[in-house]
Amino acid sequence: MLYSTVSSHILKSIAEVEGFNTIDTLTGFKWLGNKSNELIQQNKHVIFAFEEAIGFMCDPYHVLDKDGISALAIGAEMCAYLQSIGRTLHEQLDEISLLYGYHINNNSYVICNKTDVMLRMFNRLRHFDRQQQQSDLTKEKKEPQVLVQYSNKLKSYLGADETDSSNSIDSNELFVYPKQLNNYQINSIRDLTVGIEADFRGNGTEKKPSLPCSSATQMITFYFDNGSEITIRASGTEPKIKWYSEIRKKRNHIEKAKQFTKLDHETFRQQAKQELDQLVEQVVQQFLQPKQNQLIQRETNTK
Numbered sequence: 001m002l003y004s005t006v007s008s009h010i011l012k013s014i015a016e017v018e019g020f021n022t023i024d025t026l027t028g029f030k031w032l033g034n035k036s037n038e039l040i041q042q043n044k045h046v047i048f049a050f051e052e053a054i055g056f057m058c059d060p061y062h063v064l065d066k067d068g069i070s071a072l073a074i075g076a077e078m079c080a081y082l083q084s085i086g087r088t089l090h091e092q093l094d095e096i097s098l099l100y101g102y103h104i105n106n107n108s109y110v111i112c113n114k115t116d117v118m119l120r121m122f123n124r125l126r127h128f129d130r131q132q133q134q135s136d137l138t139k140e141k142k143e144p145q146v147l148v149q150y151s152n153k154l155k156s157y158l159g160a161d162e163t164d165s166s167n168s169i170d171s172n173e174l175f176v177y178p179k180q181l182n183n184y185q186i187n188s189i190r191d192l193t194v195g196i197e198a199d200f201r202g203n204g205t206e207k208k209p210s211l212p213c214s215s216a217t218q219m220i221t222f223y224f225d226n227g228s229e230i231t232i233r234a235s236g237t238e239p240k241i242k243w244y245s246e247i248r249k250k251r252n253h254i255e256k257a258k259q260f261t262k263l264d265h266e267t268f269r270q271q272a273k274q275e276l277d278q279l280v281e282q283v284v285q286q287f288l289q290p291k292q293n294q295l296i297q298r299e300t301n302t303k
Contacts, residue, residue, distance in 0.1 A: 003049065008052065036049055046061075094260075113239050120293075175194060186200065
């Protein structure tokens, strides 16, 4: 099964229990469809693919693209089966959550009409030591020092064919990322723009990401110690800076959890959602800096 990398990772969680393989791709069904076709040509059995923008590929051997007709048919079949065993869709969701974890998402965007502002924002995240040094210089001496952790200097793994002439990466340039956001520790990052995937835990490791990289696009993913991950990405078609986030929470004692009521499930979801929402708000304010960068927030984000 396949999913785009900014979509829910619930397929990966299901695969960990059920034993099938999952692959994530870049955003869009051109990536999901082409990868599925490649796997089929290798005699792999491709079952399903989806992306977060409500696109489902349920019949890859006939339609290598998102297809609402086959998705509707599969959905109707699922509803009929659940009705036959006396279970509602919401009850089935609770069952899935108990087995594979509760997956909560918070996806949205801000509008950025100036390309130079967008590039400066991403550049700041890749040279986080510089912004901290600048902050230290402007602080009054009476202010208490704020501890900010950032990574070692990392080198890009981009190949020559992955560097866009309009936004080339200096082969000698070194990159430094934040390792902490207030009370949240950042365990690792993946930057598909400069070709770096780094784990900050222990002695630290770094490598080139498995997904395609290009300096022509802006996309950084942060993996946090509470099980959340947040991808910040500049849209390729609109003046938007988007974020895609997810937190996964799993019950420790499934047998006991099977006796939970609908209210128990909903309370647990709301607690996870609140934790994710608080983290996203800090990422938006600290990393995107909407006021300083004069970004236009969605009405739903400002309420």
